[in-house]
Amino acid sequence: MKYQFFALIVVSVFLGACTETMVMIPEISNECTEKVILVEELTGVSCPNCPKGTEVVEDILALFPGTVIVVGVHGDFLSEPKSDSKYDFRSEPAKAVEDFLKPWLGKPAATVDRFPFVDLPDGEITLINPNQWLSRVEQRCQTPQSLDIQIDSNYDEESRQATITVTTTGMVPIEGELRMNLFITESHLIDPQDAGGLGQGIISDYEHNHVLKDMLSELTGDFLVNNLSIDQSVTKTYTYEMPAESNGEWLLDNMEVVAFVTEGGQTRGPVLHAAITHMD
Numbered sequence: 001m002k003y004q005f006f007a008l009i010v011v012s013v014f015l016g017a018c019t020e021t022m023v024m025i026p027e028i029s030n031e032c033t034e035k036v037i038l039v040e041e042l043t044g045v046s047c048p049n050c051p052k053g054t055e056v057v058e059d060i061l062a063l064f065p066g067t068v069i070v071v072g073v074h075g076d077f078l079s080e081p082k083s084d085s086k087y088d089f090r091s092e093p094a095k096a097v098e099d100f101l102k103p104w105l106g107k108p109a110a111t112v113d114r115f116p117f118v119d120l121p122d123g124e125i126t127l128i129n130p131n132q133w134l135s136r137v138e139q140r141c142q143t144p145q146s147l148d149i150q151i152d153s154n155y156d157e158e159s160r161q162a163t164i165t166v167t168t169t170g171m172v173p174i175e176g177e178l179r180m181n182l183f184i185t186e187s188h189l190i191d192p193q194d195a196g197g198l199g200q201g202i203i204s205d206y207e208h209n210h211v212l213k214d215m216l217s218e219l220t221g222d223f224l225v226n227n228l229s230i231d232q233s234v235t236k237t238y239t240y241e242m243p244a245e246s247n248g249e250w251l252l253d254n255m256e257v258v259a260f261v262t263e264g265g266q267t268r269g270p271v272l273h274a275a276i277t278h279m280d
Helices: 050-063 092-100 130-140
Strands: 002-005 028-031 037-042 068-073 109-112 147-156 161-170 174-186 189-194 202-208 211-215 222-228 233-241 255-263 271-278
Touching: 037 050, 037 130, 037 271, 050 068, 050 109, 050 130, 050 189, 068 092, 068 174, 068 255, 068 271, 092 211, 109 130, 147 255, 147 271, 161 174, 161 222, 161 255, 174 233, 222 233
Parallel strands: 037 068, 068 211
Antiparallel strands: 002 028, 037 109, 147 161, 161 233, 174 211, 174 222, 174 255, 189 202, 255 271
16 A cells, blocks of 8 residues: 655644644655554543544544554543533443553553554553654554454344454464454544643534444453464454443444454564454
8 A cells, every 4th residue: 555645734742731833744655564553542531632632543544544443542541521421431441451551641642553662661552642653653554464354243233232253364474372352442422522732622512433332352352373374264253232322322333343463472462453344
């Protein structure tokens, strides 16, 4: 995949700061492999600077269509609903993932493939400056694809239960333990968001996308296989009963399944490949 970048305005976001810096990115030609990158965005309804991070994420999605998957993690920190919120995006899985990705100093923050980039402190994988996110995606998009993930989701409307089958196939020999991770996300949720960092106060009709709603695997992933050969396929099947629709939440049309494989020898990753499909 080839992407042309001409100019991008990126917002400088630092903890407790609301200043903006215009950064002009020169035209570059970027060859990406077929590997799909996972971005976990640590965000929150009561985080005034988080809409700045979301703007960067949406720019990345536009620049890398089909190459980047985003999961919005609303854990404990700065995620309390506003007084007129319809929803509470906090959940036990989101809180667990937010803690799992520590240490981080504030929000917005993100991981890119849970990769420990060389300039990060030892053991850290989370980037708190959104200005860094695009360049890290550019780095990871040049990583050769080592495996393929196919997701098949079959949803029964009467029981509201989905049977999700995930098949992982090796493209090169991979030594060591691999683990499967499975998230459920929901998009197009209209609810208030603190946007003080944008100078807009509370945005009452903010669109929240890629919200992590549930996790079907263990926090560290489920064991998949030890050593994966070329063309070897391993299948795991999950069942998920979706809560009843309520006040515009838990709508089937807005639900997606995200699967990603991590190296099992490491506690948190890195992510080798990711995939996404609608729950239907």
